[in-house]
Amino acid sequence: MLSAAKFSVGSKCSIRTLTSIATSEPSAPSVSTPIPGPKSKALKDDMAKVHQNPSVKFFIDYEKSFGNYFVDADGNKVLDTFMQISSIPLGYNHPELVALAKDPRLITAAVSRPALGAWPRTDFASLLRNSLIEVMPKGMSGVQTMLCGTSANENAIKAAFIRYQTLKRGGKPPTPADLESCMKHQLPGTPRLSVLGFQGSFHGRSLTMLTCTRSKPIHKVDIPAFDWPIANFPRYKYPLEKHEAHNKQEDEKCLKEVRSIIESRKKEERDVAAVIVEPVQSEGGDYHASPEFFKGLQKICKEHDVAFIVDEVQTGGGASGTFWAFEQWNLPTPPDMVTFSKKLLTGGYYYTEDFRVREGYRIFNTWMGEPTKLVILEKVIEIIKRDNLVEKTRQVGEQLKKELSRLETVYPKNILNVRGLGTLAAFDMHDTQTRDKLIDVALSKGLHIGGCGDFTVRFRPALTYAKKHLEVTLDLLEKSVKSVV
């Protein structure tokens, strides 16, 4: 039966085989049409007939893409420093990952997908140990897999609510009164708890995570929200070394606000059960905060039994120059939970022992993650360690920031506030229009960069982004800056 199967679906005339996948990277970008080109435009019109697509920019031929370069529908070869919104760890079609097509675990996990919460694969713990546990932050107890960043955050805050109420009950499971009242959305079973988020943050797009998210109005408008509190996140002046006093004041002001919100909510019996925060507010505009800020935040959380959840969906996986960005804060104890997705291929969260959920069916759903992702991640982690990619990323990230700072001195009216953590680098421009134009011009020259916030340019390359890619980036970026100013 195996030999009878055909692999010609899609384009019916050509037999596709594994050898049709690209195996080398272009030496330089080459662009011969506008982007989107005529083929991308035609594909977008066609797609609209079957799937709404107002955000689609252009189409990529993923079989032809390799390493740090994608090939678009029109054959343009582009250096990609944005990598599917920071979600491809090793670049396109890494050969050792493509080779996993021959691993029976991958296809079995794909076509006989377990309901992981009830009947896991016999090798599930082994898969976890070789992947997510291999990079588990020090001092944490275990991991809970999910499907994406939003479900990671949703379930982390559920675990925080469960733990908050369990503490109130002296460590006991829900009472009959809790169980009965929750079916009517009444106290005590349905508590009036909240999660504290920050201005400028992004934690996902379910209704609840949108409540915590405050990056852009178009994400939130027309959608109902919980009445949950929001605090200011520090807004620093750059370069940091020239603005120490101001930036320290920012930290203090924001921490004071957090403390005040937690205390006043408690008085109103609408307790804050969790604080959720990104190491770098990415979607909101690549805003950084100091280790002191995060240490202070954790301290306030501890004082009030509030869960301290670090959302590493965009920053996790090595791009910051450490595997987890929060490792650079030197916290005295780990965060209560750390959520992840994107470069980790699967969503999920790490928990400390206090946040382990002990009753069945409370953190549960049909799929609860997917073992195919762990089969691939096992190899990704092996490669990251073997090839020393986190340290290499730290080094190339330093170089990137240094070179961007050099450009800032050459174009001081156009490149502002250069900042970075590993290759999570960014700079601001004067306005949205110029920033958008810069991104378009760079793309037309074969460089894909990302935007965020109102006027920020962000870099989110793969961990295989190296010196030769940096050189192309800087060359095309400088040419692009010259042409938009």
Added chain:
Amino acid sequence: MLSAAKFSVGSKCSIRTLTSIATSEPSAPSVSTPIPGPKSKALKDDMAKVHQNPSVKFFIDYEKSFGNYFVDADGNKVLDTFMQISSIPLGYNHPELVALAKDPRLITAAVSRPALGAWPRTDFASLLRNSLIEVMPKGMSGVQTMLCGTSANENAIKAAFIRYQTLKRGGKPPTPADLESCMKHQLPGTPRLSVLGFQGSFHGRSLTMLTCTRSKPIHKVDIPAFDWPIANFPRYKYPLEKHEAHNKQEDEKCLKEVRSIIESRKKEERDVAAVIVEPVQSEGGDYHASPEFFKGLQKICKEHDVAFIVDEVQTGGGASGTFWAFEQWNLPTPPDMVTFSKKLLTGGYYYTEDFRVREGYRIFNTWMGEPTKLVILEKVIEIIKRDNLVEKTRQVGEQLKKELSRLETVYPKNILNVRGLGTLAAFDMHDTQTRDKLIDVALSKGLHIGGCGDFTVRFRPALTYAKKHLEVTLDLLEKSVKSVV
């Protein structure tokens, strides 16, 4: 580089190959240990060290499982009529799906995963046409892919909110006042809209979908909820033909309540923007309702411009005897949105033209689904059509219901209220304890059945469940019933 890769991770001593995957079904169940057996128990203890697992029942060796049978960690061969909570369409390791390991699209989509909302694959529309669009309900406009049932429902209700507010604005996009106020969670940008759900329903486990879900307290307790309304869902007496008057009254009573809630919420300026309903309330206890009830529900929704969302996450994909369960209602026009996941391998929703979202980044996230699922689903749909599996499921489902009704006459004190739609069959028992015992005893004899609600047994076999499987099911079920009563 390809040839250098090894496939020995996990159990380090054995080289795994694609030929190690099972290719035939056992002729009968065989059980030689308790389930969970010693190996499953040891695996559960080991798993707890890296991943919380209070709901895990036993472990399955998915490479050894085939068709309608799984093989557990202890080598027990069990006929599976529950199929990973109704999520495996064609049984375990269908050979034509396993053969997709050689399809380059599958591995490329897995290791070079697109951010589908921004840069889709060049073959994305073609993949959709060969899979989800091939089975799109008549009269609908297109599909929006997501990752799971919860994200399908979350995004369908977002589309409903967006459309409700857009109607209020006379078809226009959000105003500057909307955009500004939503960042403060104030009117008009953050509206006080709600979704109406039903007692006994299950729509997922994010905070928002839990608000609409009312099946079991353990899902909801300790978790904050929106103040959204809930209506009663009909509770019929069986057999239906003997209780026509009562059941009709149930329909009318429930519809009257829905209308009353929608009207009173409107007066309070907390409008209901959407009604979400399952064709069969599955998790809540396999409660069915009549086509007349659903027709009446749609009519009320239309009168009040409320979105009528049918949640086919568990019922969709052919198990009901039609590809979508709602096809059996003979609605005058299609539902506004139909959500799906499970047997469709990917989450998502179909929309009618009025619910197409026209502005970018409103229905959006990084992954927005996954093309590997569509590569597999393309083949699944081809097989379902070629092998006439929906009609076969209708036939075997009728037989299953007939035979369960026969058992009901033999064991009238133990098997109650037999009901079914295709193979979505169920019966009640007198209490939770007996129901749970029956499920355990059946498993010990090599038959895996599911529970739902407080005292219900449900069947959720694959579409390849045939007469020979039915015979084993009935034999083991009858033996199990005898031994628990």
